[in-house]
Amino acid sequence: MPGKTRLRRVLVVLGSLVAVLALAIGGGVLWLWNDAKVSTVGTTEFRNELAVPPLARSTVRKDGTRVFDLRMQPGEKEFTAGRRTATWGFNGDYLGPTLRARRGEKVEVRVRNRLPEASTVHWHGMHLPARMDGGPHQMVDPGRDWTPRWTVDQPAATLWYHPHPHGATEKHVQRGLAGMFLVDDARSERLALPKRYGIDDLPVIVQDVKFDGAKFDHGHGMMRSIGFLGDRTMVNGTLDPYRIVRDERVRLRLLNASTARTYDFGFSDGREFALVGTDGGLLERPATTDRIQLSPGERAEVVVRMEPGERTVLRSHAQGNYGDAWQKRFAGGDDSFDVLQLRAADRLRPSPDVPSELGELELPKAADAVRSRHFDLRMSGINGRPMDMNRVDDTVTRGTTELWTVRNDNGMPHNFHVHDVQFRVVEVNGKTPPPALRGRKDTVFLPSGTELKLALRFDGGPEFADPDVPFMYHCHLLTHEDGGMMGQFVVVDKGQRATSGSVGGSTDHRHS
Numbered sequence: 001m002p003g004k005t006r007l008r009r010v011l012v013v014l015g016s017l018v019a020v021l022a023l024a025i026g027g028g029v030l031w032l033w034n035d036a037k038v039s040t041v042g043t044t045e046f047r048n049e050l051a052v053p054p055l056a057r058s059t060v061r062k063d064g065t066r067v068f069d070l071r072m073q074p075g076e077k078e079f080t081a082g083r084r085t086a087t088w089g090f091n092g093d094y095l096g097p098t099l100r101a102r103r104g105e106k107v108e109v110r111v112r113n114r115l116p117e118a119s120t121v122h123w124h125g126m127h128l129p130a131r132m133d134g135g136p137h138q139m140v141d142p143g144r145d146w147t148p149r150w151t152v153d154q155p156a157a158t159l160w161y162h163p164h165p166h167g168a169t170e171k172h173v174q175r176g177l178a179g180m181f182l183v184d185d186a187r188s189e190r191l192a193l194p195k196r197y198g199i200d201d202l203p204v205i206v207q208d209v210k211f212d213g214a215k216f217d218h219g220h221g222m223m224r225s226i227g228f229l230g231d232r233t234m235v236n237g238t239l240d241p242y243r244i245v246r247d248e249r250v251r252l253r254l255l256n257a258s259t260a261r262t263y264d265f266g267f268s269d270g271r272e273f274a275l276v277g278t279d280g281g282l283l284e285r286p287a288t289t290d291r292i293q294l295s296p297g298e299r300a301e302v303v304v305r306m307e308p309g310e311r312t313v314l315r316s317h318a319q320g321n322y323g324d325a326w327q328k329r330f331a332g333g334d335d336s337f338d339v340l341q342l343r344a345a346d347r348l349r350p351s352p353d354v355p356s357e358l359g360e361l362e363l364p365k366a367a368d369a370v371r372s373r374h375f376d377l378r379m380s381g382i383n384g385r386p387m388d389m390n391r392v393d394d395t396v397t398r399g400t401t402e403l404w405t406v407r408n409d410n411g412m413p414h415n416f417h418v419h420d421v422q423f424r425v426v427e428v429n430g431k432t433p434p435p436a437l438r439g440r441k442d443t444v445f446l447p448s449g450t451e452l453k454l455a456l457r458f459d460g461g462p463e464f465a466d467p468d469v470p471f472m473y474h475c476h477l478l479t480h481e482d483g484g485m486m487g488q489f490v491v492v493d494k495g496q497r498a499t500s501g502s503v504g505g506s507t508d509h510r511h512s
Contacts, residue, residue, distance in 0.1 A: 038231050038335040041315065046341040050241040052198040053179060053205075056097035065106040065149070068099055070121065072140075072163075072177060073114040079239050083214035088115060088175035094237045096179030098203060099161070101152050103185040108149045113140040118165060119172055121146075123181060124297060125159035125279055125422070125442045127460065130469040130491065133419055136166035136389065137469060153460075154422070155281040155362055156188035157440070158253045158299045160205075166389060166486075170227065170259045170478035174218050176237070178205065178257050187359050188282060192352040194251035194303060200351070201251045202243065204314070205236050206339060208261045220479070225379070225412060226331040227260030227479035233316070233337045242341040249351035250342070251276075251303050252314070256294040259478040261332050262413065262445060266291045267304070268313035268338070274354045277301030280422035280440025282358040287435035293319065295415040295445035297476035300436070303354050306344040314340040323448040327412050363424040363440060364457035369403035371396075376407050377414040377446060377475060377485065386484030387474075392498040394489035398465045401457040408446040414480065417443040418456065419471040420464075420491070426453040443476055458491050465493040 058068050075093030076084045090096025101107050111121050118141045122134035131138070132148035140146045159181040163172035180203050194200035208230030210217040220228055235241045256263055267273070267290070274286040279299050292300045306312075315338055322333035373394060376383050385393070396402060403426070408414045422440040425433040429451055437444070444452055458464070467490055474486035490498045 037329065038229070038332075038337075040232055040337045042338070044240055044338040044341075046242040047240045048238050048242070050202075050243040050340065051236045051238045053095060053098045053203055053236060055197060056091075056099045058099075063106070065108050066101055068107070068109045069112070070096065070109055071112045071114055072119055072121070074116070077176075077237070079211075079234070079237070080214075085211070085214050085216060088172070088177050090177065090179055094176040095205065096161070096177070098179060098197070099181040100197075101181075101183060103152050103154065103156070103183060106149065106151050108147060111140060111146045111148070113142055113144055113146075116142055118142060119163045119177070120165055121161055122164035122419075123159065123161050124417075125157060125299075126150075126181065127154045127420055127422070129460070129463045130420070130466050130471050133471060134161075135164050135419060135470075135472050139165060152183055154183060155440070156185040157183045157279070157281040158255065158277065158301055159183060160255055160257070160299070162257070164472075166387070167482050170482050171218070173257070173259055173478060174216065174228065180205065180253070180255065182253075191282075191355050191358060193276065193354065194247065194249055194351065200245075200247040200249065202253065203236060203255070204252045204340065205255045205257050206233055206263060208233050208258045208337075223330040227477050229261055229332045229335070230258075233339050235340050242343055244343050244345060245306050245348070246345045247306075247349045247351050249303050249305050249354070251301060254292070254294060254300045254302065256296050256298050258296050260296060261335075262293065262295040262319065263316040263337075263339075264291055264293045264319045265300075265339070266315055266317055268315050271304070271312065273302045273304040275300060275302055275436060276354065276358060278436065278439035279442045281362075283435070283439045284359065284361050285357050286354050289435065291317065292436055293445065295413070295443065295476070296478065297415065297417050297443040298445070304342070306342065306348060308344055308348050309346050310344050312342050313338050314342065321447045322413055323411060327448065331413050361440065363422065364401040364455045365424070366403055366426045366453070366455045368401040368457075369455060370400050372403045372405065374405045374407070375416070375473070375487075376409070377416065378410050379480065379483065379485065381484050382473070382487045385487070387486040387488075391488065392470055392490055393487040395498050396458050396489055396491055397494050398458055398460060398491050401455060404454045404456060405451065406444075406446060406454065407451045408448055411448050413445070413447050413477070414475045414485070415443055415445045415477060416452075416473065417476040418473045421456045421458060424455040426455050428452055460491070462493075464491055465496065466490065467492050467496050467499045470498075
């Protein structure tokens with residue numbers, strides 16, 4: 001009898017311990033679930049005037065080459081008065097100037113690395129030879145220089161530049177290395193669109209951040225397999241930004257420069273706006289909408305109309321296309337942010353209506369494809385293979401069009417960026433793409449369960465055929481890229497093959 005009593009006591013104690021443990025685990029999961037959702041809607045005070053990155057100075061040589069200077073350097077910045085944060089930047093403490101060139105111009109950028117570690121500068125969205133691309137094979141060591149040269153040969157567009165060191169891209173971008181590169185052409189200059197930089201034509205570089213005191217906190221939270229997700233946003237390096245608008249219409253060049261977070265941009269009052277451009281340039285005609293979703297690396301040009309004296313807020317809304325509820329919560333789909341307040345002056349300069357036609361797209365057609373390829377996006381790598389700097393995954397022939405099918409069944413959001421080309425989105429899950437995906441694209445969002453068909457044409461002069469130096473394709477959620485979700489392709493002339501054993505070639509490194 002005493003033995004049975006002791007056994008009952010032991011069982012009661014064990015049962016109590018199991019119950020307590022279950023409650024603790026349940027409480028921990030509930031806490032994680034509730035803590036994962038972030039919103040700054042209605043709490044942002046918009047105390048700081050929006051900074052506008054300056055246009056980069058340049059000189060023009062006798063042969064017509066436009067020359068820019070970019071210096072990667074460490075620095076400090078007071079994002080909040082009295083708190084100095086260690087940063088990296090181009091030609092300054094954080095972010096970089098806006099480079100601007102016209103179609104047909106020869107450009108040269110003298111890149112100087114004054115950082116304590118090696119990095120690169122990749123011209124995201126630019127059509128240029130692989131040796132000038134600034135991918136992971138064009139590393140610039142500390143104290144060294146790199147001088148890429150190319151001819152701008154693409155329509156007017158909002159592009160950008162950022163580091164691309166293999167395995168460290170997230171860290172370098174988070175510290176502040178990024179900037180815009182605007183391309184102009186004769187057609188866009190004739191259109192009645194807002195085009196006075198910094199006045200009615202504004203760069204809007206959006207990043208999510210988190211601070212630990214004065215320091216950046218770049219840690220990945222629990223269950224955050226998507227990568228870093230901050231608890232607030234800033235624009236052009238400005239926290240809580242506002243912009244005074246003095247024109248009836250303002251053009252916002254939206255760039256998602258975050259490393260993992262996808263935004264669904266709209267306005268707090270639900271107003272519609274004109275979508276006039278995507279990653280690689282203007283649409284054929286404007287699309288009226290009240291939302292535009294941008295994953296990391298994507299851009300959009302929108303024109304919004306203002307009334308005298310009114311205020312509205314550029315907002316990122318919660319999103320429903322992240323997969324299941326778990327992925328939506330822990331990948332940031334439930335989050336919402338007040339990003340930028342627009343304050344209209346009491347009197348506004350009149351602006352012309354947005355043109356009903358913007359011009360013909362320069363994009364390949366699926367019917368012209370001579371080859372198809374398939375790409376499955378998984379955390380283990382693309383098509384099951386993690387990135388290998390010494391392996392060329394694909395060889396494409398210069399002057400040909402291909403049809404690429406990109407699929408994400410990985411249970412979490414990914415996106416897909418291809419260097420060198422702007423592509424046409426042919427299908428989204430077997431259907432005609434929506435207006436936001438009908439323009440020139442180099443980066444596309446793929447929530448889990450998505451399949452896209454892309455038409456790509458690999459054009460360019462003889463210098464684009466290079467069996468030694470590859471371009472990249474990869475997920476632009478940077479922790480996924482750093483972890484190996486990336487592959488390499490070379491562009492060759494007919495009959496050529498990738499050069500075995502010499503992937504990457506050489507770069508133009510010089511001491512200063």
